[in-house]
Amino acid sequence: MSYDPSKAVGFQSPDKPVSWNKRDLLLYAIGVGAKKDEFPLIYELDKSFGPLPTYPVVLTFKGDDQDTNVFTERVKSAPLPGLPPSDPNRTVHGSQSIEILKDLPLVSGEGWKLKTRCTGISENKSGLVIMQEQLLVDGQGTAYAKLYSSSFGLGLKATGKPFNKFIAGPPTAKPIPKDRKPDYVIKEQTTEEQAVVYRLSGDYNSLHIDPSIGKAAGFGGVILHGLSTYGFAARAIIKAVGGGEAKSLKLFGVRFTSPVKPGDELETKVWEVGPGPNGTTEVTFTTTNVATGKASLGGGVAYVLKSEKSKL
Ligand SMILES: *[C@@H]1O[C@H](CO)[C@@H](O)[C@H](O)[C@H]1NC(C)=O
Ligand SMILES: *[C@@H]1O[C@H](CO)[C@@H](O)[C@H](O)[C@H]1NC(C)=O
Numbered sequence: 262m263s264y265d266p267s268k269a270v271g272f273q274s275p276d277k278p279v280s281w282n283k284r285d286l287l288l289y290a291i292g293v294g295a296k297k298d299e300f301p302l303i304y305e306l307d308k309s310f311g312p313l314p315t316y317p318v319v320l321t322f323k324g325d326d327q328d329t330n331v332f333t334e335r336v337k338s339a340p341l342p343g344l345p346p347s348d349p350n351r352t353v354h355g356s357q358s359i360e361i362l363k364d365l366p367l368v369s370g371e372g373w374k375l376k377t378r379c380t381g382i383s384e385n386k387s388g389l390v391i392m393q394e395q396l397l398v399d400g401q402g403t404a405y406a407k408l409y410s411s412s413f414g415l416g417l418k419a420t421g422k423p424f425n426k427f428i429a430g431p432p433t434a435k436p437i438p439k440d441r442k443p444d445y446v447i448k449e450q451t452t453e454e455q456a457v458v459y460r461l462s463g464d465y466n467s468l469h470i471d472p473s474i475g476k477a478a479g480f481g482g483v484i485l486h487g488l489s490t491y492g493f494a495a496r497a498i499i500k501a502v503g504g505g506e507a508k509s510l511k512l513f514g515v516r517f518t519s520p521v522k523p524g525d526e527l528e529t530k531v532w533e534v535g536p537g538p539n540g541t542t543e544v545t546f547t548t549t550n551v552a553t554g555k556a557s558l559g560g561g562v563a564y565v566l567k568s569e570k571s572k573l
């Protein structure tokens with residue numbers, strides 16, 4: 262079998278129907294650590310109730326389900342043209358970003374979908390990176406968010422030769438300023454049940470609930486979903502820079518760099534690095550797992566509409 266990764270780049274996958282309701286938004290918020298006093302995220306009767314802008318990242322696995330799904334079925338998909346089939350057990354989420362184009366409604370209603378295309382491949386000795394772009398659109402085709410995610414297939418080989426082609430990708434982070442301390446430091450504890458709650462948003466991978474799988478995979482037990490840590494960091498930045506206003510977050514991207522176990526403490530350090538597009542402030546950030554001392558999220562970039570409160 263001969264493979265040709267250049268055939269995958271630009272390939273448009275079939276559209277995926279998606280849906281959510283208010284209960285899904287509430288469940289997601291507590292899956293990413295929202296606390297009992299964060300009413301705009303956890304209480305549907307609060308006058309400021311609204312989605313965390315990062316919510317659409319769950320839709321790839323959730324789709325339009327109302328019930329649980331079987332993870333091993335969900336990740337079975339035909340390989341992209343030109344690429345070998347990938348082993349879900351040897352695939353890791355490398356990076357994720359979301360750009361908010363329009364505020365999300367509280368309930369999707371009918372006809373929403375994710376439009377997915379492959380925007381890049383790179384192959385080296387250790388495996389293959391696949392970059393996907395997803396556009397979240399409503400029934401009329403209006404786009405609400407643009408997402409990029411990359412996955413790394415460990416040991417996956419197309420041609421065995423180095424290959425690198427990207428036609429689109431997310432904004433990348435500016436370097437962390439070396440000459441000054443972070444402008445904001447936010448510490449937060451995850452709970453022992455964090456992954457048990459987060460999975461209810463649609464990622465039912467047993468790795469996040471059955472310790473024997475994490476042990477076999479060399480993690481020593483259950484690990485937290487990378488996208489849960491992602492949501493913790495988004496909440497931290499909204500709180501610190503956006504004055505607690507969820508809609509202040511316009512772009513949020515990271516690389517996943519090391520695992521977190523449910524119960525570990527997270528520390529997010531944030532530097533303002535200049536003006537971003539459309540009146541936002543650009544920040545660079547990193548989220549460290551206090552338990553291991555390692556960065557769990559690296560290359561963090563966000564565009565935030567800065568509140569008057571945090572300007573003081
Ligand atoms: C992946 O791991 C699960 C749990 O250990 C196992 O049941 C499944 O067969 C594995 N899948 C593949 C494709 O090896
Ligand atoms: C291959 O690419 C991955 C992902 O970009 C990177 O982490 C890794 O260091 C690279 N390996 C080699 C041998 O260049």
Ligand SMILES: *[C@@H]1O[C@H](CO)[C@@H](O)[C@H](O)[C@H]1NC(C)=O
Binds near residue numbers: 538539
């Ligand atoms: C700025 O806002 C305009 C209008 O909403 C939008 O089309 C554009 O994509 C935004 N630019 C960036 C870089 O986010």
